[in-house]
Amino acid sequence: MKTLLEAIRPTTFIEAQKLRDHLGIDLTIASETFQHTGSFKFRAAYNLALNVPNDEILTASSGNFGQALAYACKLLGKKCTVVMPETSAKVKIDAVLSYGATVDLVDTKVIGRNERVAQLAESMPNAYFASAYDDKYVVEGNSTLGEELAEKDFDVVIVPVGGGGLISGIISGTKCVGCCTDVIGAEPLLGNDAARSLRAGKIITNKTEPETIADGARTISLGNLNWPIIKECVSGIIEVSEENIKQAVRLYFELANLKSEPTGALSLGAILEHSSVFPGKKVCVVVSGGNVDADVYRNIIENQD
Amino acid sequence: MKTLLEAIRPTTFIEAQKLRDHLGIDLTIASETFQHTGSFKFRAAYNLALNVPNDEILTASSGNFGQALAYACKLLGKKCTVVMPETSAKVKIDAVLSYGATVDLVDTKVIGRNERVAQLAESMPNAYFASAYDDKYVVEGNSTLGEELAEKDFDVVIVPVGGGGLISGIISGTKCVGCCTDVIGAEPLLGNDAARSLRAGKIITNKTEPETIADGARTISLGNLNWPIIKECVSGIIEVSEENIKQAVRLYFELANLKSEPTGALSLGAILEHSSVFPGKKVCVVVSGGNVDADVYRNIIENQD
Numbered sequence: 001m002k003t004l005l006e007a008i009r010p011t012t013f014i015e016a017q018k019l020r021d022h023l024g025i026d027l028t029i030a031s032e033t034f035q036h037t038g039s040f041k042f043r044a045a046y047n048l049a050l051n052v053p054n055d056e057i058l059t060a061s062s063g064n065f066g067q068a069l070a071y072a073c074k075l076l077g078k079k080c081t082v083v084m085p086e087t088s089a090k091v092k093i094d095a096v097l098s099y100g101a102t103v104d105l106v107d108t109k110v111i112g113r114n115e116r117v118a119q120l121a122e123s124m125p126n127a128y129f130a131s132a133y134d135d136k137y138v139v140e141g142n143s144t145l146g147e148e149l150a151e152k153d154f155d156v157v158i159v160p161v162g163g164g165g166l167i168s169g170i171i172s173g174t175k176c177v178g179c180c181t182d183v184i185g186a187e188p189l190l191g192n193d194a195a196r197s198l199r200a201g202k203i204i205t206n207k208t209e210p211e212t213i214a215d216g217a218r219t220i221s222l223g224n225l226n227w228p229i230i231k232e233c234v235s236g237i238i239e240v241s242e243e244n245i246k247q248a249v250r251l252y253f254e255l256a257n258l259k260s261e262p263t264g265a266l267s268l269g270a271i272l273e274h275s276s277v278f279p280g281k282k283v284c285v286v287v288s289g290g291n292v293d294a295d296v297y298r299n300i301i302e303n304q305d
Numbered sequence: 306m307k308t309l310l311e312a313i314r315p316t317t318f319i320e321a322q323k324l325r326d327h328l329g330i331d332l333t334i335a336s337e338t339f340q341h342t343g344s345f346k347f348r349a350a351y352n353l354a355l356n357v358p359n360d361e362i363l364t365a366s367s368g369n370f371g372q373a374l375a376y377a378c379k380l381l382g383k384k385c386t387v388v389m390p391e392t393s394a395k396v397k398i399d400a401v402l403s404y405g406a407t408v409d410l411v412d413t414k415v416i417g418r419n420e421r422v423a424q425l426a427e428s429m430p431n432a433y434f435a436s437a438y439d440d441k442y443v444v445e446g447n448s449t450l451g452e453e454l455a456e457k458d459f460d461v462v463i464v465p466v467g468g469g470g471l472i473s474g475i476i477s478g479t480k481c482v483g484c485c486t487d488v489i490g491a492e493p494l495l496g497n498d499a500a501r502s503l504r505a506g507k508i509i510t511n512k513t514e515p516e517t518i519a520d521g522a523r524t525i526s527l528g529n530l531n532w533p534i535i536k537e538c539v540s541g542i543i544e545v546s547e548e549n550i551k552q553a554v555r556l557y558f559e560l561a562n563l564k565s566e567p568t569g570a571l572s573l574g575a576i577l578e579h580s581s582v583f584p585g586k587k588v589c590v591v592v593s594g595g596n597v598d599a600d601v602y603r604n605i606i607e608n609q610d
Contacts, residue, residue: 009320012339015314017341017376033562034317038323091559098323250599253599253602254599257343257595258564259562259564291562294558297558298603298606301602
């Protein structure tokens with residue numbers, strides 16, 4: 001059984017000259033697109049599956065956490081159940097199934113995801129319910145990326161924000177090795193609960209799932225465990241327009257040969273929002289994942305001229 | 306002034322579990338898509354520009370070598386002229402220009418590329434004419450990738466073949482450190498001069514530039530310097546159909562989050578041609594580059610179901 005550090009792949013650092021020249025910024029990409037299951041979520045999922053005593057783990061996820069947990073459980077010989085809306089893309093359902101997990105499809109018009117999870121939890125008394133972002137094992141798993149980033153002495157690290165599991169992990173990881181890099185969050189303007197929370201000094205929730213193209217950031221609010229870490233240590237949250245999310249995906253394609261999912265491109269999108277702030281600094285953008293449907297991707301990279 | 310090993314980026318090794326499971330092969334990707342200028346050609350170009358005494362370098366290239374040489378010359382403070390057909394994609398012309406090189410556009414209906422190069426060479430008596438593949442500095446530069454591969458103890462390495470500069474470099478690099486990895490070439494069936502040459506025991510040329518989607522392999526023949534290395538040491542050349550080239554690009558997109566250009570996907574295409582040969586072996590596929598126009602890429606990744 002591999003330890004967390006043995007199981008994960010180190011992040012892939014990419015210095016793309018064309019992108020640097022285009023932006024006029026000393027930019028490094030930290031790409032988690034080649035992490036196991038294609039996103040940083042594997043760090044969290046493996047750490048969780050490794051450390052909880054339960055042999056069964058239950059989660060609700062239509063995206064990267066479901067795949068990551070399914071694969072982590074496969075590696076660790078644990079049973080995994082993933083609750084997914086029945087409207088989920090077939091490719092995502094198939095990915096979870098391919099790792100040997102059970103998929104519980106929910107008609108969300110009939111029963112909410114959380115209600116279904118509660119039902120299942122009752123019928124699986126020995127299962128651990130894993131939040132995709134609000135769990136100490138998740139933050140701890142993601143802190144491994146913070147430790148990798150801390151070794152590079154960046155002035156600024158920009159990180160996509162949904163539920164806040166990644167950014168609080170990165171903050172924990174960088175701070176715990178005494179690094180003083182500024183950590184900035186990047187979230188969709190359409191789902192700007194983290195920015196509003198920071199302004200209000202308390203957790204503010206979105207009324208409904210934000211309809212952003214950044215599907216990994218369609219969260220209702222920051223996690224309760226993540227909020228104090230973010231509140232205390234984050235240097236700011238930048239709200240990114242849908243157009244700049246898509247433009248960032250295009251720039252990665254054209255100038256860095258990098259396939260990013262929209263959520264992963266939030267951090268570069270944040271630079272596009274405030275391009276005058278970053279020149280002169282050594283900046284790192286974290287690309288959280290690369291899993292995007294071909295049709296969505298084709299649409300985004302279509303020439304806009 | 307950086308040495309060759311200081312200037313190049315090490316290749317990016319990727320072990321994509323979904324792709325491995327799909328193929329049932331112990332597969333590692335060696336991706337040169339994040340090399341400077343987006344392809345392995347930078348290794349060759351930098352080595353050449355570093356070692357020739359001339360301050361001016363002339364080449365003919367509509368593709369990756371032109372960009373790579375332009376950037377290498379920029380880094381080394383040398384003058385660079387790239388002859389390109391005037392029908393070249395604007396994005397490729399702009400890329401060469403952006404590295405500060407002079408672009409000489411040729412109407413190939415009026416004058417052949419080689420004739421134009423001869424004209425220019427006459428007017429630039431101090432210039433070194435650089436072949437994109439048939440030059441000892443090119444082979445020597447590419448051998449650095451062979452040395453990186455040799456450290457990994459693969460049973461088989463599969464390499465895209467056009468003019469043969471990459472595969473002869475990789476063979477030189479692996480052999481010179483005493484490695485006994487099998488090296489297999491992968492070329493488009495539509496431009497299968499290397500396979501035919503191997504069968505004939507002498508260099509066979511294509512009558513015209515092959516009309517394959519793998520634009521980096523639209524070469525007339527293997528280079529004279531490369532041929533003896535290939536003839537003596539290659540374990541085989543696999544001819545890849547256009548459909549399998551495209552399928553390989555799609556598989557990289559879907560199962561490895563990797564943006565590959567068609568030429569770069571030849572090596573995976575070779576596995577698709579002979580999928581029963583490789584299980585049980587530790588196989589490495591070299592992805593030679595990632596520079597592909599958005600329109601071409603969109604077309605390829607369009608869902609084929």
